[in-house]
Amino acid sequence: MNACSVRLQIFLQLQAVNKELCSKFESCLGASPSRIEILHYLLQHEEVTQSALQGEVNIDAAAVTRHLKQLEAAGTIVRYKKANDQRATWVKLEEEAKRHIQQSFHEKSQFVDETLAGFSDAELEQFLQMLSKVSENVSRVTKKQLGGENHEPNV
Template sequence: MDDSCSVRLQIFLQLQAVNKDLCSKFETCFGASTSRVEILHYLLQHEEIPQSALQKEVNIDAAAVTRHLKQLEAAGTIVRYKKADDQRATWVKLDDTAKRHIKESYQEKGQFIEETLADFSEEELKQFLYMINKVSDNVSRVTKQDLGGEK
């Protein structure tokens, strides 16, 4: 294995390890999975949204979104309902109490992010964001066919 391949493999393995550790610590700090936090954050940004549109907007498979929403509804965090003029679509919105709680928790999330990215200069943060976006774009373009797999 040449040095270039070895470095790429080390970067890939380190990204996986950091992602696993980051998600684990985030979930421990906030008592919720990153998927659930993503759903709640999206709902906080939108007053109400059809469940089908939410499933398309968050980067989580539809079955998992449905499971999260059912659990959040049972806990009283969200409300799912039908509108009188369209009984086909199920709409989702945050409960008002949950909305206030989520806004209050943003301070804790901000502190977690600050500590996670401590000791980086603004220029390093911009460069890091550029590189992470580049990796993300590359991952988005990779298909099984690109890797020599089935079509």
Template sequence: MRDNCVIQLQIFYQLQKLNNNVNSKFESCLGSSPTRIEILHQLYNADEISQSTLQKEINIDNAAVTRHLKQLEAAGLVSRRKKAEDNRVTLVSLTNSGRQEIAASLQAKKSFIEQTLSGFSASEQEILLDMLSRLSKNVSTVEI
């Protein structure tokens, strides 16, 4: 039987490797960065949202959200306008092209997830979800 410390290090290494691989493949599958996809999904669920609220929802700094929105606006996926009652507030919404992009990304995301979990039974998926939830909880309580 292998040393428990060696097994734990291998688990940790495999988790890091899996995370990097999933992020890379998922980004390639969707053709966009995870942050941009998250911005588009937030906008998909709201008719219109203030840029500052969006920035808080996706938890990135103001300059980064502005940069992403400018690029998405240049691509015709989002539109921005100043709020009539308060010119300091910028409102953001998806364009029709943006809505179509999200619909396509949802299908690509579904296909990616199905392929990733291929070969896992429903009960194995439940067990995996439980284990990952416990790992996530443990990580959140690690004292640094």
């Protein structure tokens, strides 16, 4: 196989693995990646203002608000104002939801362990470095494209 063909095969394999991982991971946790990010942040923090949450997660503010409204309607979170500060809206997980999420994250951890089974610590370190390099390259290419530069792919 020539270098161009190998690069294409790697790219296609990354796409296929990503699609399958996302599907399995979401079914394992029963939520989208954005919602998982919100829930994980709330699990780590007892209570937080909605504006602070919006600043901490990598999701636009309008989407965070939509997720929070849906989570509130489902009884997963509570949004409230404090007596001493009526300007800020505070968010926290309901206790039952917290237990459920902790169990889901335990299942997620098992899923990750099983997915990466058979790799040595050294292989995992090398794999992480390689994925980081791919991520940096994707960011660089994306920035170039957003900057209006034409760039011919090396495929």
